[in-house]
Amino acid sequence: DMDMDASFRSAIVNGETLKMFVGQRVRTVLKFQHTQGGVLVGQSTDGHQLTIRGASEGRESHYLEVIGIADNDQSISAETCKDFDDNFDADAFNGLCKLVVNGKVKEVLL
Amino acid sequence: PRICPRISRARPLLSPSPPIPTPTPPDATTRRRRHQKRSVHPAKPRAEHSRGRRRERGPAAMMFSSQVDAFSPSQFTASQNAAADSTPNKVPPSSHPPSPLPLQMDPCRCRSFGLVSQFRGASGTMPLTVKQIADAQLAGTGEKGAPFVVDGVETANVRLVGMVSGKAERNTDVSFTLDDGTGRIDFIRWVNDAADSAETAAIQNGMYVAVIGSLKGVQDKKRATAFAVRPITDYNEVTLHFIQCVRMHIENTKSKVGSPAHTNSSVGTPFSNRLSEAATPPSVKSNPAPVTSGTNGSETDFYTQVLNVFREPANIESDHGVHVDDIAKRFRLPALKIKEAIDYHVDVGHIYSTIDDFHYKSAFVD
Numbered sequence: 498d499m500d501m502d503a504s505f506r507s508a509i510v511n512g513e514t515l516k517m518f519v520g521q522r523v524r525t526v527l528k529f530q531h532t533q534g535g536v537l538v539g540q541s542t543d544g545h546q547l548t549i550r551g552a553s554e555g556r557e558s559h560y561l562e563v564i565g566i567a568d569n570d571q572s573i574s575a576e577t578c579k580d581f582d583d584n585f586d587a588d589a590f591n592g593l594c595k596l597v598v599n600g601k602v603k604e605v606l607l
Numbered sequence: 608p609r610i611c612p613r614i615s616r617a618r619p620l621l622s623p624s625p626p627i628p629t630p631t632p633p634d635a636t637t638r639r640r641r642h643q644k645r646s647v648h649p650a651k652p653r654a655e656h657s658r659g660r661r662r663e664r665g666p667a668a669m670m671f672s673s674q675v676d677a678f679s680p681s682q683f684t685a686s687q688n689a690a691a692d693s694t695p696n697k698v699p700p701s702s703h704p705p706s707p708l709p710l711q712m713d714p715c716r717c718r719s720f721g722l723v724s725q726f727r728g729a730s731g732t733m734p735l736t737v738k739q740i741a742d743a744q745l746a747g748t749g750e751k752g753a754p755f756v757v758d759g760v761e762t763a764n765v766r767l768v769g770m771v772s773g774k775a776e777r778n779t780d781v782s783f784t785l786d787d788g789t790g791r792i793d794f795i796r797w798v799n800d801a802a803d804s805a806e807t808a809a810i811q812n813g814m815y816v817a818v819i820g821s822l823k824g825v826q827d828k829k830r831a832t833a834f835a836v837r838p839i840t841d842y843n844e845v846t847l848h849f850i851q852c853v854r855m856h857i858e859n860t861k862s863k864v865g866s867p868a869h870t871n872s873s874v875g876t877p878f879s880n881r882l883s884e885a886a887t888p889p890s891v892k893s894n895p896a897p898v899t900s901g902t903n904g905s906e907t908d909f910y911t912q913v914l915n916v917f918r919e920p921a922n923i924e925s926d927h928g929v930h931v932d933d934i935a936k937r938f939r940l941p942a943l944k945i946k947e948a949i950d951y952h953v954d955v956g957h958i959y960s961t962i963d964d965f966h967y968k969s970a971f972v973d
Contacts, residue, residue, distance in 0.1 A: 505786070505791070506738075506788060506789055506790060507788045508788075509788065509849070524788055526842075560842075562842070564788075577813075579813075579815075581842040582841075582842060584841070584843070585842055585843060586843045586846065589843065589846045589847070589850070590846045592850070593846050593849050593850055593853075596849075596850070596853050601857075602853045602856055602857060604738075604742070604856075605736055605738065605739055605789075605849075605852050605853050605856045606736060606738065606788075606789055606849060606852070606853070607738070607789070
């Protein structure tokens with residue numbers, strides 16, 4: 498059955514749109530930069546630096562998809578992470594993030 | 608022996624296609640060469656006119672290649688091919704006329720794999736999110752065997768991308784849940800032979816997959832049927848799928864009567880570039896044609912009028928597009944004159960040829 502329960506849906510976000518979903522489940526793809534003190538730091542597809550708590554290890558120059566709860570406008574508590582390799586098109590993903598919050602089409606994704 | 612009737616009806620959608628031109632050695636027959644040309648063609652204008660549009664082309668090119676690998680003819684067994692060949696009339700509803708080419712070489716079947724057509728996949732394979740399906744169900748469509756209607760379009764065969772969970776294997780089938788971030792939907796994939804088993808064995812929980820399936824009976828059965836499930840290895844395909852869903856949504860919900868100069872600037876950057884390019888008519892033309900009453904009535908130059916024909920909803924819908932002669936009849940001009948406009952539009956990437964050098968289709972959706 499198709500689940501109407503919205504509680505596990507995730508909004509696809511970038512650095513800029515993350516703040517619109519604080520406290521909610523989000524998913525984003527960011528470029529791994531480094532880990533320090535148990536958190537992972539990466540760069541969003543629109544150039545923001547984001548902190549991921551509870552992330553699995555990232556790989557140098559690889560992109561990482563993170564699904565989790567937005568703590569604030571710069572940080573996500575990860576539920577799952579997935580390596581998205583190094584050939585990921587950041588611009589395309591960034592464009593998608595803008596569509597997600599576009600009033601005319603967001604009903605497709607949100 | 609355990610062929611699910613639903614699958615055998617659906618098989619024509621997945622009947623074998625000719626080998627993909629790029630990886631295979633060239634074939635001597637003209638038809639095969641023409642098919643090769645058709646398969647590559649849609650990509651050609653994009654590659655040549657990639658300035659300022661590269662971004663949305665990159666994922667598309669990658670998507671074509673990853674799909675090519677997955678839906679190779681070797682995946683289908685003789686029994687499935689026989690089922691497909693024996694039911695030539697069971698092609699899912701589409702607007703295209705019967706192809707003059709043999710079944711195996713029909714480029715429309717190639718489109719079943721989403722290789723030639725940009726976003727539509729094939730006769731009715733619609734890229735959707737679970738949310739769109741759930742919303743359609745909420746609206747009451749699909750009940751009592753009625754067709755599912757999404758964005759006003761009857762939808763049977765769908766394409767989804769998401770993460771697998773809850774995979775369960777049984778003797779005759781494999782079931783799993785697909786979560787695409789917008790919702791969750793249960794799928795069942797019937798397993799009839801070794802090829803099916805191999806395909807399903809490759810699917811693991813936590814993996815991103817692309818699923819082609821059917822919504823028929825999803826209301827009663829509480830699950831959709833998957834025809835093919837393929838692991839995603841290039842994650843740009845995930846981005847691309849969602850963009851395609853948005854694009855189809857725009858196409859299906861936009862008013863069908865629109866002027867070519869209209870640009871919807873509120874919809875993301877990737878589309879607005881293309882729209883504004885298409886809206887600029889050429890300034891060089893030799894013989895301006897009289898304005899026909901079939902267009903929006905305003906004075907538009909000839910080339911734009913020709914392009915408008917391709918951008919009519921019925922022609923965008925059609926797999927083969929429009930024949931040059933049909934346009935010539937419409938404008939009451941010699942085909943050579945129309946060809947001039949067509950050559951221009953092909954050069955700039957507005958249209959591309961389909962089954963032969965006389966049929967063309969708009970490269971854009973309105």
